[in-house]
Amino acid sequence: MTTRAEIEKMIAQTALRDHAAFSALYDATSGKLFGICLRVLNNRSEAEDVLQEVYLRIWHKADSYAVTGHSPMTWLITVARNLAIDRLRTRKAPSKDIETVFDVEDARPGPEAEAIASSERAQIETCMAELEPDRADAVRRAYLDGETYKDLAARYEVPLNTMRTWLRRSLQKLKECLTR
Structure with missing residues (x-):
C-alpha cells in the first residue's frame, strides 16, 4: 500500500518529468482510477x-497539483471522474448543424383545419341539444368518458338492454342530424 506522502512525492517528481516516478504513480493508482x-x-x-487520457493529463498537469492537506488521490x-464524465457526454447524440436539418413540420392543425373542427x-353540440338531456348525458358518458353500459344502466336506474337501446337510438338521431 502506497502512502499519501509517497503519492505526493511521485506527483511532484512527475511534474519534474521523472519517468520512473510517473511509472510508479501509474502502478500505485491505475487500478483505483480505472x-x-x-x-x-x-x-x-x-x-x-x-x-490513458487521465495519465496524459496527469503528466501535463502534475505541476498544478498543490499539497493542501487533502489526499492526493482526491485530485487524481x-x-x-471529470474525463470519464466528459466522455459520457460525448456519447450523447451529436447535435446537427441547423443547415442540415430539414424543416420540421408543425403537427398542430392549421387555421383552415381549426375552422372546420x-x-x-358546434354542429355536434347543436345535435346533442336535440336529444333528451338524460340521453345526451348517457352518450357523453359512454363515448367520451368511457363509462360502461352496465354503469350507465345503474346510474339511470334502467335495465341494461334499455340503456343499449337509448344509446343506439341516440347515435342514430345524431347521425341523421349531422347529415342534414
Missing part, C-alpha cells in the same frame, strides 16, 4: 481509453 472510469462509463474499452480521482364541434 475503477472510477469503468463505474462512470460502464464500458471497459472506453474506460481504458479514458484512463477528480481528474479521472370548430364548425363541426
Whole structure:
C-alpha cells in the first residue's frame, strides 16, 4: 500500500518529468482510477481509453497539483471522474448543424383545419341539444368518458338492454342530424 506522502512525492517528481516516478504513480493508482472510469462509463474499452487520457493529463498537469492537506488521490480521482464524465457526454447524440436539418413540420392543425373542427364541434353540440338531456348525458358518458353500459344502466336506474337501446337510438338521431 502506497502512502499519501509517497503519492505526493511521485506527483511532484512527475511534474519534474521523472519517468520512473510517473511509472510508479501509474502502478500505485491505475487500478483505483480505472475503477472510477469503468463505474462512470460502464464500458471497459472506453474506460481504458479514458484512463490513458487521465495519465496524459496527469503528466501535463502534475505541476498544478498543490499539497493542501487533502489526499492526493482526491485530485487524481477528480481528474479521472471529470474525463470519464466528459466522455459520457460525448456519447450523447451529436447535435446537427441547423443547415442540415430539414424543416420540421408543425403537427398542430392549421387555421383552415381549426375552422372546420370548430364548425363541426358546434354542429355536434347543436345535435346533442336535440336529444333528451338524460340521453345526451348517457352518450357523453359512454363515448367520451368511457363509462360502461352496465354503469350507465345503474346510474339511470334502467335495465341494461334499455340503456343499449337509448344509446343506439341516440347515435342514430345524431347521425341523421349531422347529415342534414
